[in-house]
Amino acid sequence: QEQPASADKPADAAKPAAAAAGKVYKVGTDAAYAPFESLNEQKQIVGFTADVLNAVAEKGGFKVEFHNTPWEGIFQTLANGDRDLVASSVTITDERKQTMDFSEPYFEAKQLIAVGKGSKIAKADDLKDKKVGVQTGTTGDEVVQKMLGKTNPNIKRFESTPLALQELQNGGVDAVVADNGVVINFVNNNKAAGLSMIDDPSFAKEFYGFAVKKGNAELIAKLNDGIAKIKADGTYDKIYAKYFGA
Numbered sequence: 513q514e515q516p517a518s519a520d521k522p523a524d525a526a527k528p529a530a531a532a533a534g535k536v537y538k539v540g541t542d543a544a545y546a547p548f549e550s551l552n553e554q555k556q557i558v559g560f561t562a563d564v565l566n567a568v569a570e571k572g573g574f575k576v577e578f579h580n581t582p583w584e585g586i587f588q589t590l591a592n593g594d595r596d597l598v599a600s601s602v603t604i605t606d607e608r609k610q611t612m613d614f615s616e617p618y619f620e621a622k623q624l625i626a627v628g629k630g631s632k633i634a635k636a637d638d639l640k641d642k643k644v645g646v647q648t649g650t651t652g653d654e655v656v657q658k659m660l661g662k663t664n665p666n667i668k669r670f671e672s673t674p675l676a677l678q679e680l681q682n683g684g685v686d687a688v689v690a691d692n693g694v695v696i697n698f699v700n701n702n703k704a705a706g707l708s709m710i711d712d713p714s715f716a717k718e719f720y721g722f723a724v725k726k727g728n729a730e731l732i733a734k735l736n737d738g739i740a741k742i743k744a745d746g747t748y749d750k751i752y753a754k755y756f757g758a
């Protein structure tokens with residue numbers, strides 16, 4: 513079918529440059545997750561995730577714009593169209609796959625237990641009767657629910673992982689279960705607190721992916737294309753080394 517004459521659409525006709533530049537995908541990121549995603553002094557979202565996604569977008573031929581977005585409710589922003597993708601160290605899980613689609617994985621992680629100075633906690637099993645801090649709705653929350661029971665009042669939920677770790681440092685919880693990279697970063701940056709970490713063999717490997725609205729195959733294809741390219745040409749390895757060493 514023919515498009516109506518351009519006189520019907522003066523606004524579009526007047527914006528050839530914007531049309532040529534193409535769509536800018538809105539990215540939702542909970543930027544309280546160093547070294548993966550945090551805010552710099554100019555309030556820009558920086559870190560491993562930003563470096564990886566910016567490189568993926570460049571190689572995949574699309575544009576992204578980051579928006580700091582609270583973790584709680586972050587996936588609803590895909591469903592309601594506020595965000596086109598979520599780049600926030602999101603673990604790919606079977607449950608989440610029912611309500612959103614994921615790119616290929618771009619990072620391997622696992623849960624770590626952080627404990628305070630002098631703690632007797634030595635393994636996951638020791639958490640059974642302890643107060644355990646988690647970030648609400650994360651895979652850390654899920655792992656602890658499995659061990660302690662979903663409604664156990666000893667599970668203390670926080671809106672960010674740093675807040676949970678801060679509470680551990682203050683002695684308000686006995687342990688925190690969260691993604692390894694973030695726990696290591698916090699412990700190393702707060703040496704005086706004397707927190708230590710336990711890597712329990714019962715915790716499974718996790719993989720981070722970029723999440724999009726269910727059915728957005730076009731964006732998944734672009735993301736996967738970019739991911740494959742940055743893995744093949746060494747860009748990914750360079751970014752990885754910048755944050756985590758070679």
Ligand code: ARG
Binds near residue numbers: 549601650651
């Ligand atoms: N990987 C974990 C999950 O998917 C935690 C991610 C939290 N990310 C964040 N930016 N707060 O549940």
